[in-house]
Amino acid sequence: MIKSETSNEKIHARALDLSLQKDVKRFAREMLEQFPKIHYLINNAGVAGDMTERIFPNPAVKHEREMTKEGFELRMATNFLGPTTLTELLLERIKESGSPDEVSRIIHVSSMGNMYSKINPNDMDLMAARQPRFDVSLQYCNSKVMQLHYNCHLARQLKDSNTESVALHPGAVRTNIFRDVSSLGRLLLIDPMLWLLGKNSRQGAQTSIFCVVSDDQLNGKYLMDCRPAWFVHPSVGEEHHETKMINQQISANMMLEVLLYLGRVILKLLLIPWMLWLYKELTMGICYLTKKLDGKIVIITGGTKGIGFQTALGLAQRGAEVVVASHNAKETEAAVADLKEISGNPRIHARNLDLASQVSVRKFARTILEEFEAIHCLINNAGIGGDLLHKYLPNPDHGNPHKFTDDGYERIMATNFYGPLTLTELLFERVKASGKPGDPSRIIHISSLENYYAKINLFNLDLNSRKTPFDARAQYSNSKLLQLYYNQFLARKLKESNCQSVALHPGLVRTNFTKEFSVLGQWITYIKFLIVGKSAQQGAQTSIFAALSDEDLNGRYLSDCRDAWIVNPTVGREERETKIIKETKHLLGVP
Template sequence: MCDSIVRMEGKVAIVTGGSSGMGYETAKTLARRGARVIIASRNETKLIRARDTIIQKTGNPYVSYRLIDLASLKSVRTFANEVVTWEPQIDVLINNAGAVALADRLTDDGLNLTMQVNYFGTFLLTYLLLPLLKASAPSRIINGSAASMYVGHIDFDHWNDIGRFGTIEVLANSKLAATLFTAELDRRLRGTGVTANSFDPFVVKDTDILNNLPELMRNITQLFINMIGQPKEEVAKQLAFLASNPDLENVSGMHYKFCRKWINHWLAGDSKLTVDLWEASKSAVGITTEEDWEANTL
């Protein structure tokens, strides 16, 4: 749908969830275009294998990996500190990592596990990398979302509750939060040269995202995905399009699907809600005085 020949030499791209699935395919596509790519996930064995395979298949030696576990805010902070310390620039941040049907429990950080993996971890990572992203402008942030967001809701008093939400509901809430976060990013980043857009990959074949589902539900869902889903290689092309197309350099605050602007959630235009989300998220992840670049630049 969106084949492109745009080269990316001199660009640095971070892809979370880059050791497998569509994250791996996206990293490989960006490397093939000449970008320096950093893949990130929590499994070092898979990361090493993915890095080595990408280098072999693309001939691009500038592929590296760093560990990150979005279920641990300490891990996110460590990753961000390493990137800021060792990388002179970030041109593209693709927040691709996410999960379905995680255990209904709190993390060690006191946050709902699905909300933390799919949203709070991404919020913290992006927040901590924003000064470098702004210094690297023009740069781009692409946040993964999903159609489930349309049935999600945000209740700041209960978004970390356990035993309150079913599998689909908590997924929907996390994806809605990611989408509204993107809208607020756009509002706050105007004039900085940093763009922020959300992306719905629709349904993707040949990934391990269903691994946490019960066997019967997993088999039924997999049959459905095999019938209508996109190959992960096609989704990688779409993400690479959003990451590199020069016509999108100044496009921000949009929601994309199939390489086209798609209908965003109606709450994305509610600036009071998105501001409240931003502040509640900063509180939830415990942004420190030293980390709070907003306050430090006033």
């Protein structure tokens, strides 16, 4: 991927497990044999854990002290011991590679978490063997302050050489480092932090790149956002602290900086909700396309209310013949009557469909194939969520949220993924045959930003959550990620045809999908609605755009009528996607 994007063939892949000293030494020997010069060493790799586990424990993750085969605690071994050994073994080669005109550099990717470390110089318990209760967060912070101590130690050692040592804090970066955090911890702490202060991976890499290319004197410095960081543990920087690790009380100046920092945080917390609302309003995608759809057949699932109703209305007003499919016959008939009255289009039909039932899906598909000779657009809009806080604050009115359909499938997965996949496969050839050059037919999948938080184990597929503790949010996220996998799978299949597959995130739309949430869950969602929420009409704009646009949308994932930029990093991995989709089709008995 890097080679294709940069056209640089001088990129090499090497295996290295930083948690194992034996592997670090093997890697160092290979580097010294292969490269006569090493100009930059970036100690970037690291592991963290559930930073919120004391407040919001995750029952699916065991928070125990993990030891490597060599007897070192995993986080300290990976974040500090491994990089230190590697640096020492390569140090002379790196020093030889620097020159007065162009210094070589050793770069340590640390973290602002170093501020919260607690290392007793009189009892150097780096392996956390004597902690009364192992603290993942504390061990991570300790490993990060050790990186800064080592940076200062190296800087003094390199003072009169052509090599520099520099450390940095990349920022709160949206990566999978928080994958072990509980759903409640993510919802109440991690997600708000990342939305308020977070960076994407490219933004987070900027200070590391700056450390490589800068002509400034950086030896011994600790940077953040390409400039000196001011929020650092008080023991960093004085030689006797690096050698003896003696903790000091925070100085008066440090206290003043802390107070100023807290003041800025409070100001941000007051201003950022309004800034987020303004950003949402200014960047909201609105479909201004006036393309007519006379003679086109559109099928939309879940079109009786919310996004689906507004999408059906927008397409009906442009002349399309629309089939509205939903499981409640009475609601569907009422919605169709409203659509006909508002749009003035009599070619709108109500059909019964329960996506959670494979029997209903197959019956519906047969009816549609018998009734319509062409299907120009299939919109897989219907879906259900679940109470994100059900594990902590269950809603007694709705019983156990881990429910199964008559087919034996978990309800959220059956409705959001299994049903749409079966329907799409049964209608696939008809949709494909309905497209023309310059006027392709389309299959549209309504996914969600929640796909980013999905965790699907390729080697232990448990899509119905029978073997693992049920988590409504995780299940919902997984179903939305699988929609994106299926979108990519179809896009490759449709590459040379007159049919396209496209997925989209409609935004946080004010609909009734929170009806099964607990009171607290509803209030949290309501606050989100106030800040970044959309009306159903606004939420339908990207769906309408996907149906009307003349652009090549095959395989794309949209948000606000343009390409979405927050997506699960596993999307696009063909082998992974193909394996999961084929296994799902086999499970459902779909050819």
